[in-house]
Amino acid sequence: QSALTQPASVSGSPGQSITISCTGTSSDIGGYNYVSWYQQHPGKAPKLLIYDVSNRPSGVSNRFSGSKSGNTASLTISGLQAEDESDYYCSSYTSSTSLVFGGGTKLTVL
Amino acid sequence: QVQLVESGGGLVKPGGSLRLSCAASGFSFSDYYMSWIRQAPGKGLEWVSYSSNSGSYRNYADSVKGRFTISRDNVKSSLYLHMNTLRAEDTAIYYCGRGRFLELLDYWGQGTLVTVSS
Numbered sequence: 001q002s003a004l005t006q007p008a009s010v011s012g013s014p015g016q017s018i019t020i021s022c023t024g025t026s027s028d029i030g031g032y033n034y035v036s037w038y039q040q041h042p043g044k045a046p047k048l049l050i051y052d053v054s055n056r057p058s059g060v061s062n063r064f065s066g067s068k069s070g071n072t073a074s075l076t077i078s079g080l081q082a083e084d085e086s087d088y089y090c091s092s093y094t095s096s097t098s099l100v101f102g103g104g105t106k107l108t109v110l
Numbered sequence: 111q112v113q114l115v116e117s118g119g120g121l122v123k124p125g126g127s128l129r130l131s132c133a134a135s136g137f138s139f140s141d142y143y144m145s146w147i148r149q150a151p152g153k154g155l156e157w158v159s160y161s162s163n164s165g166s167y168r169n170y171a172d173s174v175k176g177r178f179t180i181s182r183d184n185v186k187s188s189l190y191l192h193m194n195t196l197r198a199e200d201t202a203i204y205y206c207g208r209g210r211f212l213e214l215l216d217y218w219g220q221g222t223l224v225t226v227s228s
Contacts, residue, residue: 001171001172003154032213034213034214036213036214036215038155038215040155045205045218045219045220045221046155046205046215046218047218048214048215048216048217051213051214051216052213052214057216089154089155091155091157091214091215092213093211093212093213096169097169097212098157098160098169098171098212099145099157099160099212099213100157101147101154101155101156101157102154103154104154104155
């Protein structure tokens with residue numbers, strides 16, 4: 001199972017919105033509404049931000065939103081804040097009854 | 111509150127074995143699927159294996175299939191990863207994660223570092 005494709009890095013200024021894409025295939029993202037997004041700060045464990053494409057767990061800011069079109073999922077962060085600077089990973093359930101992650105995207109808040 | 115605490119990591123020679131543990135608390139362990147995920151130094155996340163809540167269903171990433179075995183003890187609220195024939199490329203922080211099924215991981219432990227080197 002190949003990793004999902006994410007941009008290596010994105011950047012934005014405080015207050016702006018950014019979008020991180022995550023591209024897979026019909027065997028993962030395109031075949032199921034089981035896309036999740038995780039935030040990982042340096043030296044810390046990942047934290048679930050979005051699940052089932054667009055749902056937020058309790059306690060996650062509504063500045064984070066998710067969507068999907070075909071084989072590509074997206075994470076949008078609006079009203080960018082300094083504390084959003086982090087690594088972001090997408091994941092998807094696959095037809096092989098496995099989980100596949102994206103390569104990760106480093107977000108820099110300028 | 112939900113807590114997952116991994117242990118058992120360390121330095122091991124290529125070809126060696128290691129058993130990782132994940133102690134769970136704060137929730138009904140036997141109701142949840144669990145997974146192991148790893149992260150090589152400076153690299154991204156890689157899913158390793160999952161176990162259904164009863165332990166009846168399991169699956170593994172191709173990179174570890176035949177070498178790693180996942181197991182669980184629902185009485186002890188613990189998840190295990192038995193790792194054999196370890197290779198340098200298995201060097202990573204290993205996290206355990208709680209899942210609704212396999213498709214999301216809503217809680218993660220702090221991880222345990224496994225280093226495979228001679």
